[in-house]
Amino acid sequence: MAYSLNDIGLVDRVRNLPGSSYIMALDSGTTSVRAIIVDEYDCIVAQASKPIHTMYPQSGWVEQDPMEILASQIAVMAEVQFKSGIHSDRIAAIGISNQRETCIVWDRDSGQPIYNAIGWQCRRTAPIVDELIAEGYEDMVREKTGLKLDPYFSGTKIKWILDNVSGAREAAEAGELMFGTVDTWLIYNLTGGLVYATDMTNASRTMLYNINTLEWDDELLEMLDIPRSMLPEVRWSSDDFGFVSSEVMTHTPPIAGVAGDQQASFFGHCCFERGDTKNTYGTGCFMLMNTGDEIVRSDNGLISTIGIAEGGKVSYALEGSIFHAGSVIQWLRDKLGIISDARDTAAIARAAAADDECYLVPAFSGLGAPWWDPSARGIITGLTAASDRATLVRAACESMAYQSFDVLRSMEADAGMKLSELSVDGAASRNDFIMQFQADLLGIPVVQTEAVETTALGAAYLAGLAVGFWEDRSELAADHALGERFWPKGDPEDIAHRLSGWHDAVARSRTVIQ
Numbered sequence: 001m002a003y004s005l006n007d008i009g010l011v012d013r014v015r016n017l018p019g020s021s022y023i024m025a026l027d028s029g030t031t032s033v034r035a036i037i038v039d040e041y042d043c044i045v046a047q048a049s050k051p052i053h054t055m056y057p058q059s060g061w062v063e064q065d066p067m068e069i070l071a072s073q074i075a076v077m078a079e080v081q082f083k084s085g086i087h088s089d090r091i092a093a094i095g096i097s098n099q100r101e102t103c104i105v106w107d108r109d110s111g112q113p114i115y116n117a118i119g120w121q122c123r124r125t126a127p128i129v130d131e132l133i134a135e136g137y138e139d140m141v142r143e144k145t146g147l148k149l150d151p152y153f154s155g156t157k158i159k160w161i162l163d164n165v166s167g168a169r170e171a172a173e174a175g176e177l178m179f180g181t182v183d184t185w186l187i188y189n190l191t192g193g194l195v196y197a198t199d200m201t202n203a204s205r206t207m208l209y210n211i212n213t214l215e216w217d218d219e220l221l222e223m224l225d226i227p228r229s230m231l232p233e234v235r236w237s238s239d240d241f242g243f244v245s246s247e248v249m250t251h252t253p254p255i256a257g258v259a260g261d262q263q264a265s266f267f268g269h270c271c272f273e274r275g276d277t278k279n280t281y282g283t284g285c286f287m288l289m290n291t292g293d294e295i296v297r298s299d300n301g302l303i304s305t306i307g308i309a310e311g312g313k314v315s316y317a318l319e320g321s322i323f324h325a326g327s328v329i330q331w332l333r334d335k336l337g338i339i340s341d342a343r344d345t346a347a348i349a350r351a352a353a354a355d356d357e358c359y360l361v362p363a364f365s366g367l368g369a370p371w372w373d374p375s376a377r378g379i380i381t382g383l384t385a386a387s388d389r390a391t392l393v394r395a396a397c398e399s400m401a402y403q404s405f406d407v408l409r410s411m412e413a414d415a416g417m418k419l420s421e422l423s424v425d426g427a428a429s430r431n432d433f434i435m436q437f438q439a440d441l442l443g444i445p446v447v448q449t450e451a452v453e454t455t456a457l458g459a460a461y462l463a464g465l466a467v468g469f470w471e472d473r474s475e476l477a478a479d480h481a482l483g484e485r486f487w488p489k490g491d492p493e494d495i496a497h498r499l500s501g502w503h504d505a506v507a508r509s510r511t512v513i514q
């Protein structure tokens, strides 16, 4: 059963069902915040979103206003109720998914942030990281947290605030400061300051949380000189996070599900079993593979993280990310001006000459997993006088699939498992040309989800399970609506030939700067 908000008649009928209740999910993203309402058949019956600002005060620095994040989130919570006519008395529970690693520090008494939120993309703590690596901390951090010692994660951002904001260190030592990722900031404020907590998936991105023991780790806290008193309590992703205060919602539904955005999407894909893997094709690509109760240590630059923390059990995951995926299509549109709408790219790519052998390696800011080469630069190989716009669009589309192929094969090697199919979401996963090519490269089916909002859906699932809205994971999996399935149909010889052309281009991209 599937319907959309556009189908007003149907939504009206759903709205008027006596006694029916819903789950609200908040998706607090980097560029926008969203609120959705989900019914018991996992259908999204209403949604509202609002863009939020990002500031770049210096090269490599990224900040956001915590108050804007909070106010925008509350605004979309109100808007989605207004739009749907489904008010807080019919919301059984609320789930939260959020941009990960972003760091907020606020005053325990006033509740006011002492500095802007430092964004996950912010590189200002690179010197702190270099120092820690020089002091030999890399292996310990990897062993305890599963992460690479990198400015991406929250730990060094907290240290930066304590070291650079006037009076912060003394206040922290005196127990007057609180740190939170965006989930914690929202929970604290939505509950009127009554609940100070995070979930295990978000904690696992701070570089302070030991994923073996499932506790904040004193040695890591000491390494970064961060007092334990400024850390929230860590709960399961499907758990009691308090009630939304009556200042925010007239009736006060419980917050019962919390997860970082990629883990929420992983849950929204129902990647419950060992080996289940999802790939999100957005600005970048984010892949997670379920490794069950085993923490798999990567030999290929992938990180190990908590994938699912629900039902009293943790499932670990291998995670890989690609920096430039959909952004390559944006580059074709905004910098080269050869397309006007990303949605046209599948048709344009199909029009390229069948024997085109052009490769575009979008190493705009170096190469991530599995190459980890910051000195690599973008390159296009194989141009001829016959090459045209379609040639470039096709090469750009294919670059998303090639890069994903490389990361997925590394995951398989690290985990000692073969993928049997790949579950996909994100705006660029709606591009049929890319999805077919991905299936051809991998030699396995690629399956779209029906809902594009898999992240918010995952948060809704976590909240719904906590309050018995859905009984268990099998009920979710049974209702989980899939979109199109792409079966591999490429000629193996041609695929092998193209992969070798791609890897040749990757090798050349790594020698552009000598």
Ligand code: ADP
Binding pocket: 031, 281, 282, 283, 284, 325, 326, 327, 328, 329, 330, 342, 343, 344, 345, 346, 426, 427, 428, 430, 431
């Ligand atoms: P994010 O959550 O990272 O902001 P989205 O999932 O909204 O991203 O994806 C946006 C990206 O996907 C943009 O970079 C855009 O160029 C790309 N994109 C959107 N639609 C398509 C499409 N049909 N084909 C290829 N790329 C697309």
